Amino acid sequence: MLDTNHTVEVPEGIELNLPLAGPVVRSLAFMIDMAIRIGVYFVIGTIFGVMGRFGGGLFLIFIFLLEWAYPILFEIYNQGATPGKKMMGIKVVNDDGTPITWGPSIVRNLLRAADAFPVFYLVGLISMMIHHQFKRLGDLAAGTLVIHKNSYTPSGSLQNEKPQQAPVNLTLEEQRAILHFGERSHQLSEARNHELADILSPILEGKDAKERMSNIVSMANWFRGRR
């Protein structure tokens, strides 16, 4: 499949699918973080502004922390996501899929300075576009991945039809294809459904596209185990 998934084998003997996040969604997350930081600068600046030179000192320390520690602290204490990342539904994990730890987070955020070189994160963007896991230099050195954090909503439902055995023997993979088609047919237009169903016309008994479609759904019902 053409999905940008990265698979990691875990000790339990199965493979985890990590859906990698690309440059666009990451840039958007970065811009949100940037906007938040600018907002905080203004608020803090006004508050510390009335405190004179002492406030000025506090403000500079705060800017320092906001610049370097903001992403680190959020990644550690907010399940791998800065507010921007959280809004875009992405998060940082270690290469082996485990939650991000102090060392890697510090490295990837220190190396931001190299990724931002010379302007507008040019080095980082180029690196992300070249690398097959969308890593910027910081991610390469730290061994981290940015992945989508999909909150799952089951979106497939198979229409009930009278289950019917397939007219020929199908491999597991073929069965799965039919089952998947049955489950997501409601997301496709009727014309597209019929077009796809027509591919199987040589082995189906239905006379027109509509009947063939219901043939396939019946088969899917059978494969799903409804009797």
Place this chain on the structure above:
Amino acid sequence: MRQEEFEKQYTSIWQESEQLFNQFDSRSERKKLDQETLNQLPNLYRALCHSLAIAKERQYSPYLIEYLDNLVLRGHQILYSKRTYLLYKIIHFVAHGFPSEIQKQKLLFWMSMLIFFGPSLILLTLTILNPDLVYSIVPPNQVSQIESMYDPEASVLGRERESDSDFYMFGHYIWNNIGIGFRTFATGILFTMGSIFFLTFNGLFFGAISAHIINIKYTSTFFPFVIGHGSFELTAIVICGMAGIKLGWSIIAPGNLTRLDSLKLATEKAVLLVYGAALFLLIAAFIEAFWSSSTLLTTTTKYSVGTFLWIFVYVYLLWPRKLVSK
């Protein structure tokens, strides 16, 4: 077993784990979980892995697999969180880790010192011989600004100070100097070029300014001012550069490893150097803001304490230690 039966049989386990994960993910709910519920987590995770393996093997519908995949990933994130003993690590690092990390790479350390102090000394000598050379490195308005800062006639040192501006300068030094340190490190990943550039440039700058101060005979204010924090600050910048060069060099000459693996290994070590350097810069900022700038202290005090700090820093870094295994 057909998918329908399979779902019927295991759905309760899936829902139970999903509920537990949800509780675990929200901070307030997590505290309410008792030990007994938590002890179930590994078993539930195992059961999920089992379900996923079966579902994949039997080619059940992709939606089901995706659902299980997602649950397993969430369980994995919770189960494999790492615990860190932060305080212990910090103390151990300051006492042993940082100096021994430097001592393991003495050659690189001295090379970085050379990259910083070499150009610095050369330019210092040249500028003393030819005073106008300072303007080729430092812009004229900055030169006059520095001149006014260290004018022996002025009552305050460093910059114009009011009573509470020491703290302002403390903030400024943290923001500015530690930022420079971090950048010196990070840009080293570009095949060492960035770190070498920052080291050389800062070295040249420091050399030119020092020579200019000597030329205009402001030494009585400048050197007592810089000697106190210089030990920590200059050494820290060198260490940042050293860490950056280590990164870049690991890509240039990876040895038997792939370049990526070599980079990862080098980074693990290099970042330790940056922790130490950041600590040094923090100390330097403190000294610079509250000690170096003080006009109450005599020059002799400043020189003796400053000398002591230089000796302290290098004894601390280079005194041989037993390499303690972590």
